[in-house]
Amino acid sequence: MSDIADHGASFDEARYRQVLGHFPTGITVVTAMAGHEPVGFSVGSFASLSLDPPQVLFCAGKSSSTWPKIQASGSFCVNVLSEDQEDVCRLFASKSQDKFAEIGWRHSGNGSPVIDGVLACIDCNITRALESGDHYVVIGDVADLQVLHEGGPLIFFRGGYGRFTS
Numbered sequence: 001m002s003d004i005a006d007h008g009a010s011f012d013e014a015r016y017r018q019v020l021g022h023f024p025t026g027i028t029v030v031t032a033m034a035g036h037e038p039v040g041f042s043v044g045s046f047a048s049l050s051l052d053p054p055q056v057l058f059c060a061g062k063s064s065s066t067w068p069k070i071q072a073s074g075s076f077c078v079n080v081l082s083e084d085q086e087d088v089c090r091l092f093a094s095k096s097q098d099k100f101a102e103i104g105w106r107h108s109g110n111g112s113p114v115i116d117g118v119l120a121c122i123d124c125n126i127t128r129a130l131e132s133g134d135h136y137v138v139i140g141d142v143a144d145l146q147v148l149h150e151g152g153p154l155i156f157f158r159g160g161y162g163r164f165t166s
């Protein structure tokens with residue numbers, strides 16, 4: 001069963017990506033205001049964490065240039081992408097210097113960007129960022145949350161984009 005335990009030497013990055021790619025995720029864009037500059041990056045590692053108190057989490061890569069700006073702001077907004085926002089995901093996964101120039105958005109209650117057309121948004125205050133491996137596990141206290149549209153979600157699975165069908 002355990003290839004990692006039995007064949008540790010054969011475990012490599014490509015295999016890790018291939019196997020973990022079989023776990024489907026929704027896609028979010030985590031945003032914040034860095035002073036007057038809107039910032040954000042695509043995040044598939046978002047998850048609900050706690051109901052009492054209400055908390056969520058996501059993982060931020062150490063190589064992200066956006067995460068330090070979000071951390072410095074002290075708060076963030078999780079934008080849940082709809083099935084027709086693959087282009088938004090690609091834009092916010094890029095290293096573009098002005099990701100917000102190409103899209104419509106407004107400020108959330110705590111001031112973070114809410115992207116036009118997202119299914120839901122969750123405003124959070126950062127409570128901690130735990131270092132582990134090449135990522136930080138970021139935990140946020142939920143300050144406000146809203147469903148904005150009832151459409152279907154954008155799904156990421158085996159390295160490609162898709163839609164949810166029941």
Ligand SMILES: Cc1cc2nc3c(=O)[nH]c(=O)nc-3n(C[C@H](O)[C@H](O)[C@H](O)COP(=O)(O)O)c2cc1C
Binds near residue numbers: 042043058064
């Ligand atoms: C589907 C998808 C999911 C992603 N999930 C994460 C994630 O959970 N955490 C993360 O740090 N980067 C994730 N990324 C990568 C970042 O969006 C991207 O590499 C990085 O933010 C580049 O921009 P930056 O330097 O402005 O942060 C994901 C990318 C894609 C396409």
